[in-house]
Amino acid sequence: MPHDHDHDHHHAHAALPSEPALRVKALETLLTEKGLIDPAALDAIIDTYQNKIGPKNGAEVVARAWTDPAFKAALLADGTAAVSALGFYGRQGEHVTVVENTPEVHNMVVCTLCSCYPWPLLGIPPAWYKSDAYRARAVREPREVLAEFGVALLPTQKVRVWDSTAEMRYLVLPMRPEGTDGMSADDLAALVSRDSMVGTGLAKGAKA
Amino acid sequence: MSRVHDMGGRFGDRAVIPDAPDAPVFEKDWHARALAVTLAAGALGQWNLDISRHSRERLAPKDYSRFSYYEKWMAALADLLVEKGVVTERELRAGHAEGGSPLSDRKLMGANVAAVLSKGGPVDRPGPAPRFKPGDKVQTRHPAANSFVAGGHTRLPGYASGQTGEVRAFYGCHIFPDAHAHGRGEDPQPIYAVAFPAQALWGPTADPRDEVILDLWEPYLEPADG
Numbered sequence: 211m212p213h214d215h216d217h218d219h220h221h222a223h224a225a226l227p228s229e230p231a232l233r234v235k236a237l238e239t240l241l242t243e244k245g246l247i248d249p250a251a252l253d254a255i256i257d258t259y260q261n262k263i264g265p266k267n268g269a270e271v272v273a274r275a276w277t278d279p280a281f282k283a284a285l286l287a288d289g290t291a292a293v294s295a296l297g298f299y300g301r302q303g304e305h306v307t308v309v310e311n312t313p314e315v316h317n318m319v320v321c322t323l324c325s326c327y328p329w330p331l332l333g334i335p336p337a338w339y340k341s342d343a344y345r346a347r348a349v350r351e352p353r354e355v356l357a358e359f360g361v362a363l364l365p366t367q368k369v370r371v372w373d374s375t376a377e378m379r380y381l382v383l384p385m386r387p388e389g390t391d392g393m394s395a396d397d398l399a400a401l402v403s404r405d406s407m408v409g410t411g412l413a414k415g416a417k418a
Numbered sequence: 419m420s421r422v423h424d425m426g427g428r429f430g431d432r433a434v435i436p437d438a439p440d441a442p443v444f445e446k447d448w449h450a451r452a453l454a455v456t457l458a459a460g461a462l463g464q465w466n467l468d469i470s471r472h473s474r475e476r477l478a479p480k481d482y483s484r485f486s487y488y489e490k491w492m493a494a495l496a497d498l499l500v501e502k503g504v505v506t507e508r509e510l511r512a513g514h515a516e517g518g519s520p521l522s523d524r525k526l527m528g529a530n531v532a533a534v535l536s537k538g539g540p541v542d543r544p545g546p547a548p549r550f551k552p553g554d555k556v557q558t559r560h561p562a563a564n565s566f567v568a569g570g571h572t573r574l575p576g577y578a579s580g581q582t583g584e585v586r587a588f589y590g591c592h593i594f595p596d597a598h599a600h601g602r603g604e605d606p607q608p609i610y611a612v613a614f615p616a617q618a619l620w621g622p623t624a625d626p627r628d629e630v631i632l633d634l635w636e637p638y639l640e641p642a643d644g
Contacts, residue, residue: 222500243515250528322426368627376633
């Protein structure tokens with residue numbers, strides 16, 4: 211069996227400063243001097259994920275699904291096409307599956323191998339999603355992890371954990387809270403937290 | 419056989435600490451810079467996403483464990499930049515360039531960022547006809563290892579290796595990371611959502627109703643009896 215660089219891999223990164231902020235600065239300076247990085251591109255990337263793309267996109271999708279049965283059916287049948295039609299396609303969201311919470315099933319999403327997450331719908335993952343504790347435990351003891359998030363499941367709910375091992379990105383469609391009949395999609399979107407779309411939370415105002 | 423990144427099911431980690439609802443997207447300024455530098459360097463086209471993931475997984479276990487999230491990104495990026503000849507280790511050590519780069523015409527310009535991010539990089543490709551269909555019982559490869567390269571990249575987690583599951587969905591054919599991370603082309607393979615009962619994975623302490631679903635490429639799977 212051929213070997214690649216795994217066994218004699220030289221860890222070049224040891225040549226960088228040890229302090230993380232200086233490490234990044236050193237790489238940025240070097241690549242800029244070599245003509246390989248446009249500082250304006252870095253600013254644009256940061257602005258995109260800091261200010262433009264985030265959980266409000268996913269919340270818009272959820273609120274639309276709660277208020278438009280035809281959209282919901284299309285969303286569950288072909289998530290990629292349905293979210294693309296709303297303009298939420300892009301890097302780390304090229305293939306999307308939406309999974310629906312019901313009184314019978316509670317869905318939650320993890321990436322045990324790294325930190326795969328639907329960027330165009332939810333933005334950059336929060337620290338807890340990338341933590342060793344979540345990656346290690348979400349698959350083995352999801353009910354304990356949900357309790358740490360304060361999520362109370364219905365006695366009727368089974369837990370289905372989605373480990374994002376490939377390029378399919380999962381979005382949880384939380385249950386619509388009771389007592390929200392007649393609310394507009396805009397108002398409903400405000401009830402949809404980021405965590406409720408990962409499955410570690412519930413929509414606000416929902417009992418379960 | 420195991421790699422440090424393959425931590426699903428591992429014991430010993432403590433409680434998950436949720437972020438405050440108003441927590442910033444980037445906890446520190448350098449986190450944002452690290453993400454941006456990584457994306458901009460990736461745009462030079464000298465490696466693909468699977469090579470990039472593998473470079474993080476290849477960090478020494480003690481480095482992988484002690485580095486914070488974006489420190490892993492920076493270390494893996496530095497390793498890749500040197501390995502692919504984009505910069506020299508001397509330049510890395512000095513923190514300054516000793517010359518230009520033939521790749522500079524590939525530089526991602528600020529004006530193109532929105533277009534590049536919104537274009538993404540879909541991985542669906544024409545490929546072989548699927549061997550399995552929803553409802554089929556399948557057995558996963560054991561051990562969870564790359565079949566081309568010893569110690570190479572794979573997306574079958576150890577906890578789901580050697581297990582029997584049920585195909586729930588067929589997603590078409592996607593680029594096969596085990597090949598793509600090692601210069602063996604895209605090698606598209608059928609990919610499925612496969613469900614495993616929690617008790618089969620973790621034993622009787624798991625709730626008998628619960629399940630874990632993973633996206634698995636066909637080469638990881640064999641038909642299961644019964």
